[in-house]
Amino acid sequence: MVWSAEGEQEGSFCIGDDIPVLITDRGGLIWTAYGDEGIYGGHRESAAGLAGWSAEGRAVWAPEGRLPDAPLEGCTAATEGEWVWLVWYSGSSRGGTFLTRITPATGEVTSWPSPVRDPDGFAVRGRRAVLTRRNHNQRSTEVIRAELIGDTWSVTERRSVRVPGRMVMRCGQGRDGFLWLRAGDTWLRIAA
Numbered sequence: 056m057v058w059s060a061e062g063e064q065e066g067s068f069c070i071g072d073d074i075p076v077l078i079t080d081r082g083g084l085i086w087t088a089y090g091d092e093g094i095y096g097g098h099r100e101s102a103a104g105l106a107g108w109s110a111e112g113r114a115v116w117a118p119e120g121r122l123p124d125a126p127l128e129g130c131t132a133a134t135e136g137e138w139v140w141l142v143w144y145s146g147s148s149r150g151g152t153f154l155t156r157i158t159p160a161t162g163e164v165t166s167w168p169s170p171v172r173d174p175d176g177f178a179v180r181g182r183r184a185v186l187t188r189r190n191h192n193q194r195s196t197e198v199i200r201a202e203l204i205g206d207t208w209s210v211t212e213r214r215s216v217r218v219p220g221r222m223v224m225r226c227g228q229g230r231d232g233f234l235w236l237r238a239g240d241t242w243l244r245i246a247a
Contacts, residue, residue: 057085065110066110066111066112068111068112069098070101070106070112071089071093071098071100071102071106072089072096072098072100072101073089073090073091073092073093073094073096073101074087074088074089074090074093074129075088075089075129075130075224075225076088076089076129076130076131076141076142076143076225077132078132078133078139078228080134080137081134081136081137082159083109083110084107084108084110084115084116084139084159085107085109085110086105086106086107086108086116086139086141086157087101087105087106087107087108088104088126088130088132088141088142088143089101089104089105089126089129090128090129091127091128091146094126094127103117103118103119103126104118104122104126104127104129104143105117105126105141105155107139107157107159115159116162118164121164122153122155122166123145123153123166123168124145124149124150124153125145125147125150126143126144126145127143127145127146127150128143129141129143130142130143130144130152130173130177131174131175131176131177131227131228131229132177132228132229133177133178133229133230133234134229134231135178135180135229136231137158137159137160138156138158138159139156139157140155140156140157140177140179140229141155141157142154142155142169143155144172151168151169151172152168152169152171152172152173153166153167153168153169154168154169154177154179154184154208167206167207167208168207168208169186169208170186170199170208170209170210171186171188171199171210173188174187174188174199175187175188175189175224175227176189176196176226176227176228176229176234176236177227177234178228178229178232178234178245179232179247180246180247183200183201183202183203183247184200184201184202184208184247185198185199185229185234185245186198186200186201187227187234187245189222189224189226190222191222192221192222192223193222194217194219194220194221194222195215195218195222196218196222196226196238198212198215198245199212199213200212200213218238218239218241218243219238219239219241219243220238220240220241221238221239222238226238232247233245233247234246234247
């Protein structure tokens with residue numbers, strides 16, 4: 056379902072199955088990264104692993120061979136200005152976790168290997184990023200800071216942070232340089 060800023064339902068449509076990652080951009084487009092059940096489960100909407108949608112349910116972006124490998128699972132997502140970032144991993148022997156930046160206006164795609172395997176939170180500001188990896192069902196998370204140096208994202212700091220509630224799956228999304236992280240009933244804001 057699509058909801059307006061005022062909380063009114065504006066529409067509904069199917070965008071596939073097994074959607075661990077969903078984010079909207081400034082222009083109102085919907086961006087998704089799918090799980091393996093969605094990719095291999097027979098839903099044509101989710102078969103490509105990553106997708107962009109209009110608010111009316113029309114497919115507006117697909118990877119079309121522009122990724123370094125085939126996605127197996129979506130991890131997290133972020134927006135930064137006019138860009139959308141989808142973080143995902145591949146199950147192949149040459150794969151790993153990737154940070155993919157999409158320019159919605161042109162469809163341009165740039166991907167980098169992630170400095171963190173399977174993060175559950177991500178935010179980016181310029182050449183700096185913050186990523187998190189939850190400690191399952193605990194009151195702490197690992198916060199990792201990274202910087203794009205040349206063409207490589209490199210970890211610059213790692214620390215465990217105590218949070219006010221238990222960490223659950225799919226707990227973080229990035230918006231314009233800030234990671235919004237859900238811990239129990241509390242939202243935390245971490246700057247990139």
